[in-house]
Amino acid sequence: MSMLWHYCAAYSIKQRSTIRYNGIFRYWGEGESLEMSDAELPDIDLTKKKKKKKTAAPLDVEDTTDQRKILDDAANEDLFGGEDGSNVDVTKFDETLKKKKKSKKVTLDLGEGEEDLVGDLDELSLDKKKKKKNKAALDIGASLSADGLEKTAEPGQKSERPWLDRDMGRDGFLYEELLDRVYAIINKNNPSSGESSQKLVVPPPKLARIGTKKTAFSNFDATAKALNRKSDHLLLYIFAELGTTGNQDASGGLILKGKFVNKAMEKVLKAYCKEYVQCKTCKSYQTSLEKRDRLFFVKCDICQSERTVVAITKGFQAVVGKRARIKAAAAAAAPK
Amino acid sequence: MTSRVVFDNNIDAFDEAQNDDKCPQKEMVHIRIQQRNGRKTLTTVQGLSDEYDLKKIIKVCKRHFACNGTVVDHAEWGEVIQFQGDQRANIQRFLLGVKLARAEQIKVHGF
Ligand SMILES: [Zn+2]
Numbered sequence: 001m002s003m004l005w006h007y008c009a010a011y012s013i014k015q016r017s018t019i020r021y022n023g024i025f026r027y028w029g030e031g032e033s034l035e036m037s038d039a040e041l042p043d044i045d046l047t048k049k050k051k052k053k054k055t056a057a058p059l060d061v062e063d064t065t066d067q068r069k070i071l072d073d074a075a076n077e078d079l080f081g082g083e084d085g086s087n088v089d090v091t092k093f094d095e096t097l098k099k100k101k102k103s104k105k106v107t108l109d110l111g112e113g114e115e116d117l118v119g120d121l122d123e124l125s126l127d128k129k130k131k132k133k134n135k136a137a138l139d140i141g142a143s144l145s146a147d148g149l150e151k152t153a154e155p156g157q158k159s160e161r162p163w164l165d166r167d168m169g170r171d172g173f174l175y176e177e178l179l180d181r182v183y184a185i186i187n188k189n190n191p192s193s194g195e196s197s198q199k200l201v202v203p204p205p206k207l208a209r210i211g212t213k214k215t216a217f218s219n220f221d222a223t224a225k226a227l228n229r230k231s232d233h234l235l236l237y238i239f240a241e242l243g244t245t246g247n248q249d250a251s252g253g254l255i256l257k258g259k260f261v262n263k264a265m266e267k268v269l270k271a272y273c274k275e276y277v278q279c280k281t282c283k284s285y286q287t288s289l290e291k292r293d294r295l296f297f298v299k300c301d302i303c304q305s306e307r308t309v310v311a312i313t314k315g316f317q318a319v320v321g322k323r324a325r326i327k328a329a330a331a332a333a334a335p336k
Numbered sequence: 337m338t339s340r341v342v343f344d345n346n347i348d349a350f351d352e353a354q355n356d357d358k359c360p361q362k363e364m365v366h367i368r369i370q371q372r373n374g375r376k377t378l379t380t381v382q383g384l385s386d387e388y389d390l391k392k393i394i395k396v397c398k399r400h401f402a403c404n405g406t407v408v409d410h411a412e413w414g415e416v417i418q419f420q421g422d423q424r425a426n427i428q429r430f431l432l433g434v435k436l437a438r439a440e441q442i443k444v445h446g447f
Contacts, residue, residue: 213373240445241445241446241447242371242446242447243368243369243370243371243380243445243446244370244371257371258371259371260447263447264446264447265447267447268446268447315366315368315380315382315413315445316366316368316380316382316408316410316412316413316416317370317380318370318378318380318408318416318418320370320371320372320373320378
């Protein structure tokens with residue numbers, strides 16, 4: 001992606017991850033050997049950088065911020081064309097590309113450029129996987145742990161150009177920010193290629209204490225429905241994992257023996273999703289569970305792949321509570 | 337006659353799996369937690385190999401975790417260890433540290 005390269009090269013990037021940097025760059029460069037060492041950097045359009053530095057230096061912050069914004073807008077238009085993404089001249093941002101293609105007399109019209117972009121995006125998604133893992137994760141409500149939420153926050157929610165109100169002379173552009181921005185723009189321009197389809201939004205479990213020994217999971221049925229699973233199956237899993245028993249009530253809730261908090265239930269639901277809902281092939285959550293020949297299969301609605309899953313077993317359950325009563329019940333049940 | 341899967345490098349995959357490390361632990365170890373009355377809990381460890389002397393394991397664990405523990409012989413699940421309190425993290429660390437089981441053989445259940 002020559003745009004990214006231009007961006008990175010033209011402005012000083014203080015913190016960057018070399019590995020990812022190279023990886024991304026290779027993908028966008030379409031296999032052409034575009035890797036440059038830092039020593040080569042000064043060859044590329046340094047004027048902008050210098051201008052920037054100068055404007056960042058003065059003391060009155062108001063003025064520079066405005067100026068900076070104007071400059072940034074200009075640069076933005078250079079990179080991404082107009083608001084609608086038109087007038088993108090892909091060739092002019094990459095020296096190497098220009099040199100190489102000069103003989104071929106480049107006429108990269110917009111249509112072609114877009115095609116390239118989409119093709120590259122597919123490749124890119126492989127590279128993206130590691131980073132996006134957090135994003136692809138399911139949202140069990142908003143009450144997920146705070147740090148998890150921080151990571152899953154969409155870059156669009158932050159300021160799109162956070163460097164505008166920062167001391168550019170000192171901090172410069174951060175690689176992460178630029179990367180986030182690129183992804184945000186890519187996702188904005190290619191809504192279908194995003195990973196939104198892999199997201200599963202499950203209402204946060206509502207747990208309430210009943211007395212001192214029981215807990216009500218009031219939106220249990222709704223949760224099972226959101227996961228597209230039979231409530232019996234989920235119920236069995238919850239009982240097995242929490243090592244408890246309970247029963248369903250009339251209003252689609254679940255009464256569990258023992259004290260449990262939301263966080264515990266979220267963890268159990270997440271484990272359930274990972275084991276019995278998520279498609280291992282394409283990571284989507286749009287799957288269905290069917291039983292055939294005494295085996296359970298999870299079938300993906302997106303990629304049609306199937307996998308078997310183990311039946312839920314409670315395993316060993318220790319005897320807790322009134323031993324005498326259990327003994328008496330056993331004796332009464334099997335006298336002869 | 338049973339056919340066996342042999343990969344390109346001529347290593348019999350099944351042999352490899354069976355002789356792996358000469359570790360007697362073959363099955364999954366399930367570590368579970370159960371609630372008792374009040375804040376009290378119970379940790380159970382199911383699936384440890386028969387070749388291990390569970391009594392000896394308990395003897396060490398009791399001292400290190402500062403809790404009581406017993407072996408329960410269950411008709412279906414074999415010998416199972418029980419500890420008082422939530423010892424899931426402790427017992428997991430112990431099993432890995434003493435190399436009684438590999439990390440992928442341990443499954444911790446519960447919240
Ligand atoms: Zn799939």
